[in-house]
Amino acid sequence: GKVSHAYLFVGPRGCGKTSVARILAHEVNGFKYEIEDNYVDIIEIDAASNNGVDEIRELRTKVSLVPAELKYKVYIIDEAHQLTRAAWDASLKLIEEPPLSAIFIFCTTNIEKIPKTILSRVQTFQFRRVDTETIFDRLQFIMNEEFPDKKYELDALKRIAILSDGHVRDSIKLLDKCLDASDS
Secondary structure (H helix, E strand, C coil): CCCCCEEEEECCCCCCHHHHHHHHHHHHCCCCCCCCCCCCCEEEEECCCCCCHHHHHHHHHHHCCCCCCCCCEEEEEECHHHCCHHHHHHHHHHHHCCCCCEEEEEEECCHHHCCHHHHCCCEEEECCCCCHHHHHHHHHHHHHHHCCCCCCCHHHHHHHHHHCCCCHHHHHHHHHHHHHHHHC
């Protein structure tokens, strides 16, 4: 029942860091997660394209505003390792003295690029690649739920699961490509 003010989700690409961040954002606010939900108080920032000190300064201004709809404003910063050193320095005060209504979730594939001053102030969770059997089960679920009239071979799903090498997102993209090719 206790919520931290800052989290760091670390792991390989396509293993669910950002998805779990979205789910956590909904849970702390008491709402069931639906992919199509779009709450103004759940803010996703792509640090690959918003990585400078100016963006963090703008964020510091917005953080002080109370949430419009929800209990917490949740900031999900994806690709956090791409923030500049100056941006991390500017965000340090946010992490050290956050408003009670703000939660930060940093997602990264590269923990080595996160400054130690930040690492010491966040709760870190390590994500790992997903095993082939779990990916296979998920692909089978997707086929049965989203394409109930479409025939497929279990061996094909197994092969997709193996080729995805533990990356769930890659397995779904590959499944989509196979489905597109089968419709052609």
